[in-house]
Amino acid sequence: MxxxxxxxxxxxxxxxARAMRLxxxxxxxxxxxPPGATVTLxxxxxxxxxxxxxxxxxxxxxxxxxxxxxxxxHLTDPVVLVGGDCAAEYGAVAHAVRRAGSAAPTIxxxxxxxxxxxxxxxxxxxxxxxxLRALADDGVIDAAxxxxxxxxxxxxxxxxxxxxxxxxxxxxxxxxxPAALVAAxxxxxxxxxxxxxxxxxxxxxxxxxxxxxxxxxxxxxTLLAAIRAVRARFTLAGAGLTQYSPADEDSIxxxxxxLLRIIGALACGGADTPAA
Ligand SMILES: NC(=[NH2+])NCCC[C@H](N)C(=O)O
Numbered sequence: 579m580x581x582x583x584x585x586x587x588x589x590x591x592x593x594x595a596r597a598m599r600l601x602x603x604x605x606x607x608x609x610x611x612p613p614g615a616t617v618t619l620x621x622x623x624x625x626x627x628x629x630x631x632x633x634x635x636x637x638x639x640x641x642x643x644x645x646x647x648x649x650x651x652h653l654t655d656p657v658v659l660v661g662g663d664c665a666a667e668y669g670a671v672a673h674a675v676r677r678a679g680s681a682a683p684t685i686x687x688x689x690x691x692x693x694x695x696x697x698x699x700x701x702x703x704x705x706x707x708x709x710l711r712a713l714a715d716d717g718v719i720d721a722a723x724x725x726x727x728x729x730x731x732x733x734x735x736x737x738x739x740x741x742x743x744x745x746x747x748x749x750x751x752x753x754x755x756p757a758a759l760v761a762a763x764x765x766x767x768x769x770x771x772x773x774x775x776x777x778x779x780x781x782x783x784x785x786x787x788x789x790x791x792x793x794x795x796x797x798x799x800t801l802l803a804a805i806r807a808v809r810a811r812f813t814l815a816g817a818g819l820t821q822y823s824p825a826d827e828d829s830i831x832x833x834x835x836x837l838l839r840i841i842g843a844l845a846c847g848g849a850d851t852p853a854a
Contacts, residue, residue, distance in 0.1 A: 579814065579848065580655045581615070582615055582655045583611045584616075584649060585604050585616060585662075586659060586660065587618070587662050588638075588663050588665065590626060590638040590642075590705075591706040592665070592706050592821075593702050597823075599824060600663050600821065600822070604662045606830045606834075610837070620645065621662070626639070631697075632697050633705050634703045639665055647669060650673045657670060657817075658817045659820070660819050664776055666818070667709050667818050667820065668713060670816060670818050671774075674772045681769060682768065683770040683771050683816070684725060684772070685725070685772045686808060687724065687726050688774060688775045689779050690728065690779055691736075691792075692747075693708060694708075694710050694740060695708045695736055711736075714743075723766050725746050725759070725762050727748045728748070728753055728801075730794055750794055753800050754796075763808060768812065770814065771808055771813070773816075775801070775805075775818065775819045777819070778792055779795055781795035782795065785798070785833050786824065786825070786829035787833050798839065809847055810847070817845075
């Protein structure tokens with residue numbers, strides 16, 4: 579099955595000191611994508627303001643969401659978002675859900691963080707720590723169709739929300755057994771998946787350009803095997819690769835192979851590919 583890549587060099591969802599590097603990260607990944615299947619969104623560079631929402635830089639996030647919806651409206655293949663920050667997933671997941679119609683996909687969130695803070699509980703006010711919760715609270719997705727994979731940095735309110743909503747969490751050490759993840763997804767009753775990959779699901783030793791590194795993450799091999807196992811079993815509704823934040827050109831060349839393999843695992847093969 580073919581996919582369309584949409585590059586969204588957004589940083590405004592992140593309050594990290596290295597947030598602007600997310601723009602460089604998205605543009606670096608774009609270098610390896612097929613130009614004919616890739617669209618790059620025009621993202622404002624300025625921070626923007628809260629527009630009374632309490633969310634930092636919300637005006638820019640809103641603008642990107644609107645532009646994203648316009649850019650993907652005519653696309654028929656599943657969209658692979660290349661971020662930018664995790665906040666860009668709001669538009670990408672919304673599009674995948676709309677495209678899937680009545681067969682709602684399960685959202686598989688490969689990320690060191692669950693991004694499940696509400697506005698009141700967010701320690702940062704940055705939307706990249708709220709995006710998954712916002713999708714559920716806004717009714718775009720059902721919390722019963724979320725599986726967290728590799729999360730290991732949870733705020734207290736996120737922990738509560740996960741428990742209250744019975745959101746399954748497959749921890750990093752369990753991801754070495756892809757069958758455990760496949761079983762957790764199958765238990766949600768879905769036949770298709772949206773795969774969100776924040777590069778910080780990886781162990782910091784695996785990639786140089788991780789902006790919010792968290793120890794005890796998964797190896798690249800484990801992540802690739804998990805993605806392939808999920809792709810082999812479920813149809814791809816859409817995917818996102820986010821938060822790549824390279825410090826310099828050297829780290830981009832060191833990281834390129836790993837990123838390309840992740841892109842390949844997301845985009846190629848899978849349950850939806852007819853056997854040759
Ligand atoms: N996708 C990320 N890098 N998220 C970081 C989130 C950090 C923290 N939990 C917050 O809500 O602000």
